[in-house]
Amino acid sequence: MNKDNPMEAAQKFIQKYFPSCNGALLAGSVIRGEATDTSDLDIVIIDESVPSSYRESFIEFDWPIEVFVHNASSYKEFFESDRERARPTMPRMVSEGIILRDDGVMEAIKKEAVVLLNEGPEIWSEETVLIKRYFLTDTLDDFIGCSNRAEEIFIANTLAELVSEFVLRTNQRWIGTSKWIVRSLRAYDEDFTIQFVEAFDTYYKTGDKKRVIHLVEVVMEPFGGRLLEGFSLGK
Incomplete structure (x- = not known):
């Protein structure tokens, strides 16, 4: 029935x-x-x-x-x-x-x-952007330096979440988890979403990291790029 x-x-x-x-x-x-x-x-x-x-x-x-x-x-x-x-x-x-x-x-x-x-959500403060840049940089470096495929896959998962959050929150847009990562990105920018999905899809299928690395660097570039040296938290 x-x-x-x-x-x-x-x-x-x-x-x-x-x-x-x-x-x-x-x-x-x-x-x-x-x-x-x-x-x-x-x-x-x-x-x-x-x-x-x-x-x-x-x-x-x-x-x-x-x-x-x-x-x-x-x-x-x-x-x-x-x-x-x-x-x-x-x-x-x-x-x-x-x-x-x-x-x-x-x-x-x-x-x-x-x-x-x-x-929309509250605008990130300059301090929050700084902190998020640091952790995004740290995760990106882990991804670049990792040679263990099993570990690399899960670093990539974390990187995808962090970069999607960074893009959306620095543009005062709502974020999501799971399927809502892509849906939230698509609501913001269809072209960027295609680049985002293709970069990670290429990595998962072939192991080629170049497109993911480039994507993350481009996202951080307007805010000063990678951040490690000189960063301090709670000093």
């Missing part, structure tokens, strides 16, 4: 588990048209009766479901936390989510999320 479509399953889930909630929305890949066979339903619940926020996983109506439950104020703490770490998981879910239930609270919350996303 075929499982319910996402909207029907989400509505049934809300009626079963949160029949008295103040608001609910369906978010995630299913509403972006990016669902795969392993996709779940991300459901955000606003319920003024719950004392604090929580997250819970279910399998209902043949769907894996992740539910994020908040009261009228706890979601704000998550918005702020996501802004501080520059990873807007909750604001993104709320801003793009489809409202399934609303007693008058959801539109205002969605507007808060949109404003936060449009503002």
Whole structure:
């Protein structure tokens, strides 16, 4: 038997588990048209009766479901936390989510999320840029000098995360992890994203480091390039 479509399953889930909630929305890949066979339903619940926020996983109506439950104020703490770490998981879910239930609270919350996303994260200070340049340089040097393939692979993984963070944060853009690294880069600059993916793809396939090294050096160049000599932290 075929499982319910996402909207029907989400509505049934809300009626079963949160029949008295103040608001609910369906978010995630299913509403972006990016669902795969392993996709779940991300459901955000606003319920003024719950004392604090929580997250819970279910399998209902043949769907894996992740539910994020908040009261009228706890979601704000998550918005702020996501802004501080520059990873807007909750604001993104709320801003793009489809409202399934609303007693008058959801539109205002969605507007808060949109404003936060449009503002972007805080600008890095000069000191932060300096620190990030140092650690990016240090990791790049480890990558260049390493001759152990097993170790090299994981240094490359770290380097990919650090350089993507550096590019995005120095341009006051949101960052991400896992698949959201590429998605966040693509939202910033499609051409750079192609260069980024091709450089690391070439390395992983052939072991040739040149394109990755060049990419990292180009990214740091406007900020003074590599930084090791003279760097001090906590002196």
